[in-house]
Amino acid sequence: MNYRLLIAFFISGSIIAGSSGCKDKNPEDPIGTPFEREDMLRGMAENVIIPAYANFSADLNQLSADFDAFQTAATQESFDVLSNDFLNVYSSWQACSPIEVGPAADRSLRFLVNTYPLDTNQVNSNLASGWDNLLSAQNSDAKGLPALDYLLFHSDDFNDFNQSAKLQYFQDNLTLIIENVEEVNNEWVNGYDQQFAQNSGTDVGSSLGQIVNELNFDFELIKNAKVAIPLGLKTLGVAQPEKVEAVYSDHSKTLILENLSAVKTLFTGGEKVGVDDYLNNLGAKYGSENLSDAIIARFESCEAKTNELGPSLKQEIETNPAKVEALHSELQNLVVLFKTDMPSQLGVQITYQDNDGD
Amino acid sequence: MTGISHAINTFFNKRISIAPLATFRVVFGLVMFLSVLRFWLNGWIEEQYIIPDFHFKYFGFYWMPDLPDWGYYASFFIMAISALGIALGAFYRVSAVLFFLFFTGIELVDATYYLNHYYFVSIVSLVLIFVPAHRLHSLDVKLGLAKAQTTIPALSINLLKVQLGLVYFLAGIAKINADWLLHAMPLAIWLPAQDNFPIIGSLFQYKLTAYLFSWGGMLYDVFIPFILLTKRLRWFGYIAVIGFHLMTWSLFQIGMFPFIMIGATLIFFSASFHQKLHSFFKLSSTEEIENNEPLHDAWGWKSVVVAFVIFQLVFPLRHLIYPGNLFWHEQGYRFGWRVMLAEKAGYAQFKVEDNEGRKILVDNSDFLTPVQEKMMSTQPDFMIQYAHFLKTHYANRGVVQPKIKADVFVTLNGRSSAQFIDPTIDLAAQVDGWSHKTWILPQNAEQI
Numbered sequence: 001m002n003y004r005l006l007i008a009f010f011i012s013g014s015i016i017a018g019s020s021g022c023k024d025k026n027p028e029d030p031i032g033t034p035f036e037r038e039d040m041l042r043g044m045a046e047n048v049i050i051p052a053y054a055n056f057s058a059d060l061n062q063l064s065a066d067f068d069a070f071q072t073a074a075t076q077e078s079f080d081v082l083s084n085d086f087l088n089v090y091s092s093w094q095a096c097s098p099i100e101v102g103p104a105a106d107r108s109l110r111f112l113v114n115t116y117p118l119d120t121n122q123v124n125s126n127l128a129s130g131w132d133n134l135l136s137a138q139n140s141d142a143k144g145l146p147a148l149d150y151l152l153f154h155s156d157d158f159n160d161f162n163q164s165a166k167l168q169y170f171q172d173n174l175t176l177i178i179e180n181v182e183e184v185n186n187e188w189v190n191g192y193d194q195q196f197a198q199n200s201g202t203d204v205g206s207s208l209g210q211i212v213n214e215l216n217f218d219f220e221l222i223k224n225a226k227v228a229i230p231l232g233l234k235t236l237g238v239a240q241p242e243k244v245e246a247v248y249s250d251h252s253k254t255l256i257l258e259n260l261s262a263v264k265t266l267f268t269g270g271e272k273v274g275v276d277d278y279l280n281n282l283g284a285k286y287g288s289e290n291l292s293d294a295i296i297a298r299f300e301s302c303e304a305k306t307n308e309l310g311p312s313l314k315q316e317i318e319t320n321p322a323k324v325e326a327l328h329s330e331l332q333n334l335v336v337l338f339k340t341d342m343p344s345q346l347g348v349q350i351t352y353q354d355n356d357g358d
Numbered sequence: 359m360t361g362i363s364h365a366i367n368t369f370f371n372k373r374i375s376i377a378p379l380a381t382f383r384v385v386f387g388l389v390m391f392l393s394v395l396r397f398w399l400n401g402w403i404e405e406q407y408i409i410p411d412f413h414f415k416y417f418g419f420y421w422m423p424d425l426p427d428w429g430y431y432a433s434f435f436i437m438a439i440s441a442l443g444i445a446l447g448a449f450y451r452v453s454a455v456l457f458f459l460f461f462t463g464i465e466l467v468d469a470t471y472y473l474n475h476y477y478f479v480s481i482v483s484l485v486l487i488f489v490p491a492h493r494l495h496s497l498d499v500k501l502g503l504a505k506a507q508t509t510i511p512a513l514s515i516n517l518l519k520v521q522l523g524l525v526y527f528l529a530g531i532a533k534i535n536a537d538w539l540l541h542a543m544p545l546a547i548w549l550p551a552q553d554n555f556p557i558i559g560s561l562f563q564y565k566l567t568a569y570l571f572s573w574g575g576m577l578y579d580v581f582i583p584f585i586l587l588t589k590r591l592r593w594f595g596y597i598a599v600i601g602f603h604l605m606t607w608s609l610f611q612i613g614m615f616p617f618i619m620i621g622a623t624l625i626f627f628s629a630s631f632h633q634k635l636h637s638f639f640k641l642s643s644t645e646e647i648e649n650n651e652p653l654h655d656a657w658g659w660k661s662v663v664v665a666f667v668i669f670q671l672v673f674p675l676r677h678l679i680y681p682g683n684l685f686w687h688e689q690g691y692r693f694g695w696r697v698m699l700a701e702k703a704g705y706a707q708f709k710v711e712d713n714e715g716r717k718i719l720v721d722n723s724d725f726l727t728p729v730q731e732k733m734m735s736t737q738p739d740f741m742i743q744y745a746h747f748l749k750t751h752y753a754n755r756g757v758v759q760p761k762i763k764a765d766v767f768v769t770l771n772g773r774s775s776a777q778f779i780d781p782t783i784d785l786a787a788q789v790d791g792w793s794h795k796t797w798i799l800p801q802n803a804e805q806i
Contacts, residue, residue: 035563061467063710201554202552233709234718234719235717236712237716237717303652305703336705336767337775339704341703344702345772346551347550347552351732352400353402353471353729353730354473354615355473355612358411358443
């Protein structure tokens with residue numbers, strides 16, 4: 001083997017390498033201008049995540065105060081105030097739902113706060129014969145906001161709610177949620193925000209990796225739990241409208257809109273730097289448009305299809321399933337971008353396991 | 359003719375020093391032992407083999423059974439012990455056979471976890487069964503179970519060099535494609551994601567860096583076997599081997615592969631290098647020597663070896679018989695030394711349809727782990743297996759004559775996601791095979 005020939009190959013190859021790059025845009029340009037993932041994450045913590053918990057926490061405290069007021073003076077008026085507080089709480093939860101990372105993930109907050117459909121048999125048996133621990137396995141589907149929804153809304157008569165077992169069950173569930181959310185909130189404002197920002201890599205344990213995964217997971221919950229399951233798309237077309245979220249207050253449609261908006265805010269970083277800006281910085285395209293714009297456009301289609309529904313999702317499933325199915329298709333269209341284009345362009349990993357690039 | 363037959367004779371039968379082979383045995387055994395240990399301690403036995411309800415199989419090995427939970431632990435235990443046996447040269451042939459069988463067997467349980475370097479380990483451990491790597495500095499010699507030798511037929515070492523050379527060379531050839539060389543993909547996606555990398559990380563934002571890495575990687579892979587074979591360039595080449603593999607190890611989640619290659623390529627060094635290495639580790643040269651064992655002399659053996667090498671050369675190129683872009687359809691992708699060549703992500707919404715056309719949307723996470731779902735969503739043969747699994751599952755639950763269809767979207771190397779397979783086809787009616795899967799939709803012509 002003539003080693004001079006080999007060296008010549010190497011050198012000429014390197015020259016080709018350098019020059020061939022020039023065909024494709026200007027290779028000396030950065031793929032993006034330097035992008036600080038750490039700043040993006042810090043912004044997300046400050047502008048999106050911490051405010052979401054703060055809002056939820058404030059609404060919970062309002063609910064708690066008005067619950068005390070109701071117990072002091074149980075009137076239709078104080079009951080209406082309470083019910084209205086509860087709807088605010090359920091709405092502001094939707095903004096916390098997609099950020100199940102760090103302290104929230106440690107406590108499985110989503111599972112604790114919003115597991116539905118509610119196991120009403122279990123709730124009724126608890127009300128009849130008492131309960132020890134809401135966190136026990138048998139109560140896994142009998143707690144959280146769906147339980148409050150049931151207590152407040154399954155009867156029109158506030159006197160039905162004004163019974164000691166029900167009030168106690170309400171109190172215990174509310175306390176459980178408030179305590180956990182306060183802990184989560186405290187961790188975020190006392191250092192986890194920095195930890196979150198500094199974990200600025202792209203591997204599976206990185207903050208960006210976790211956010212992308214949770215954003216995906218939560219969005220799929222909108223598609224599956226909020227829409228597909230009640231619509232009967234998992235049961236051979238047999239609709240199960242009783243499985244919608246917030247079935248007793250019949251507030252499901254609003255909650256879908258709130259959740260869509262929350263996932264979108266997490267994606268855009270609110271008014272500040274978000275994943276959308278990062279994608280733009282990387283030059284991520286979908287067809288001829290920016291991938292971030294395509295994602296926003298599909299969000300808007302999802303919102304439009306939701307707005308086309310009448311006020312009661314449950315009723316729409318029963319009387320107008322085609323419209324709900326149209327929403328499901330739009331949700332699926334966005335899942336495609338969330339699960340393929342977005343993580344692929346970001347280069348985030350979904351697993352610790354070894355890979356050799358597919 | 360005499361020239362050729364002389365060359366063949368030299369390749370097969372010339373007596374050469376056993377020293378490089380002894381080093382290879384020790385290094386390979388130790389790296390394998392550490393790999394098994396790492397796999398175990400990472401909790402991957404449970405995560406990859408015990409937790410999943412369903413395992414994807416390799417074509418031709420659908421019969422490979424799932425093991426009971428203890429069977430996986432037992433297999434990895436046997437792998438660890440036999441890897442040590444290989445390293446120490448203790449009950450060497452038995453160790454090599456056990457390691458080959460259990461390592462390969464475990465790989466065959468679930469194709470989800472296919473890695474080129476696992477395939478490489480299977481091949482090398484198969485070769486090790488047949489070569490006398492334990493005839494120097496081994497427990498077998500110390501215990502009198504085998505006689506020491508200072509020379510062996512050249513084939514033992516040449517075959518390993520050929521195999522290593524083919525791995526690199528074919529990996530290099532695989533990099534000669536438009537995405538890799540003209541668009542620096544997928545490195546142009548992966549490198550910016552690693553811009554936290556010490557010292558040079560800030561360079562990863564530049565596309566030029568991705569081009570340099572792409573071309574450098576291709577040139578390295580294509581030429582490194584020849585450089586390592588050339589005496590005067592060997593040290594230069596080996597430093598390149600170390601640099602290249604340490605770089606890829608620190609950038610990507612590729613596990614033990616870099617260390618396997620850094621260790622294995624030592625075999626290209628001369629006998630005197632290895633003898634010095636052995637005396638550095640205070641391994642005495644053996645006194646009692648027996649050299650006249652006639653090995654591998656029959657033509658039968660030679661034809662097996664030739665057939666093996668031809669197979670190793672041709673099998674990785676079988677994708678040429680399929681139309682379209684290999685990286686898109688992945689027919690003939692595995693066992694081809696295609697490493698780190700594709701950034702691919704898919705989304706697969708499976709639908710079960712009964713005889714009245716009523717549907718059930720499948721939630722993949724009910725049946726697959728995240729890694730399995732990721733792999734299935736881009737690989738057509740897995741989609742067939744999964745569809746058959748779903749058909750049985752739902753038929754058992756009373757769905758009448760289920761058909762399994764899927765909306766699958768895939769993005770490859772930064773292109774927009776696009777529909778991957780015909781959404782109207784009943785996947786459960788498909789049978790995997792060598793023939794082209796016509797229901798895979800052609801890749802759209804979008805430029806990156």
